[in-house]
Amino acid sequence: MLKIHNTLARAKQDFVPMEPGKVRMYVCGMTVYDYCHLGHARVLVVFDMIVRWLKAEGFDVTYVRNITDIDDKIIKRAAENGEPIDALTGRFIAAMDQDAAALGVVKPDFEPRATQYVPQMIAMIQALIDKGLAYVAGKAPKGVSGSSRIENPDEAGSDVCYSVHDFAGYGKLSGKSLDDLRAGERVEVADGKRDPLDFVLWKSAKPGEPAWDSPWGPGRPGWHIECSAMGDDLLGERFDIHGGGADLQFPHHENEIAQSEGVHGHQHVNYWIHNGFVRVDNEKMSKSLGNFFTIREVLEKYDPEVVRFFILRAHYRSPLNYSDQHLDDAKGALTRLYTALKNVPPSPLTPPPPGGEGDQSSLSRRRGRDGEGEIDWNNPFAAAFKAAMDDDFATPEAIAALFDLASEVNRTNDPERAGLLRALGGVLGLLQRDPVDFLQGGAEEGGFTLENIEQLIADRVAAKKAKNYAEADRIRKELSDAGIILEDTPQGTVWRRA
């Protein structure tokens, strides 16, 4: 039985989908005005892992990950660049797709963009107004002081705000009460808000800003409403899982609940999943702190699979400290797994013994990889892996099972066990490459070409044959100084990068 830590319950719960065999999941994606950093990489990889595991469990998964392609920061950045907004967002969506693909992230079933859902958002805002949960904040800005606001009310649109105290459940996701929030008041009192905690559903446009027509004049949607509208449209008024970074818990997801449940009058999401932050020097990696590393920066130095492995080696809810040392560490660990697969070429999986009906799940029917066979989940290593994954996606423990299996592979030289290792790695989106490619890949240091290396190895073999060990060792040293390690095996000399 799969257990999921549900933020709403602040506890692990048995996962029971609304519709047997089906999972509908929504994850908050990126605001596309800059390159993705490692924090974004974590969301991408973590929820990709979750989708893969749900599928491995036999669920039919519908996965939605949205793209925020209109907001204040996008408008600002486009203006700075002197670039049309859709050019800017198009550029960074393409970059995000590249980064995600490099990290082995499978495309979601839907990637809706906020700008494609403005009519739905307007309808939802209207419904909230009709229900008395939202109000038009008025045209005239309070305390006008030479602002750039439009002075003629006939041309200006109005803001629409959500009236937080009219929604009874406000705070249930983040565990905050309205009183607590007010006690720690840090919210700017915007023009026209009845309560400082009220948030904007519709933002009136200033001259020159992109705008959509609405019953409240030209403007654009507030941030939170897009997720309510897109989730509704693609997954229904109520769905199984909603995910995102822990920083979205409040206010974004709290506000999303207020909107969706406000409109529909019933529960919006059954399981909320929030992943922990990536940190640098023990601090959250974030745009505002400026301490971020973009995915592409990191990929210049590290193999993308190492980065994926690095992310999966920590539990998704734990903080993940980023540093070169940690990446190097991850690389070394992944090298051990690939080394086992290099030394013992995996054979295709054989079907599990027939009649193992005690296994109730559909897992045993799952294809291992490319139709090459099936994982036998009754195998002790596979069972340990599954138990870990079923316990709130405990990838560190699942990966530990992989290492145990790798030791077994090394000990027994059993191609079937190697096949299982590769198949289990595949469930996490790992270990699918030719091991030699992985081991020889990476930074091209030392200026040695493939031909150079092959030639030096041939020279060394000749020297060895002539029992000229001094020359053989000199060549070994020359290559090792360039980060290339030689291994003399019964099958001949092979090399890999350090």
Next chain:
RNA sequence: GGCGCGAUAGCAAAGCGGUUAUGCAGAGGACUGCAAAUCCUUCCAGGGCGGUUCGACUCCGCCUCGCGCCUCCA
């Protein structure tokens, strides 16, 4: 100030009320012309103070320290 999370060996990171987590690093051994890889053995743990218990790293309380959210943020 309010709310929440965490503290594990040299580094990283898990589970678990009593039995080796795991990876890297270290030590010894096997193997090797030398190495590497691999295997075997092994050193190094659970912030502090109390409590519960036959027994706590694991449960409870307090303290200290760190982090996060309360403002845009994955």
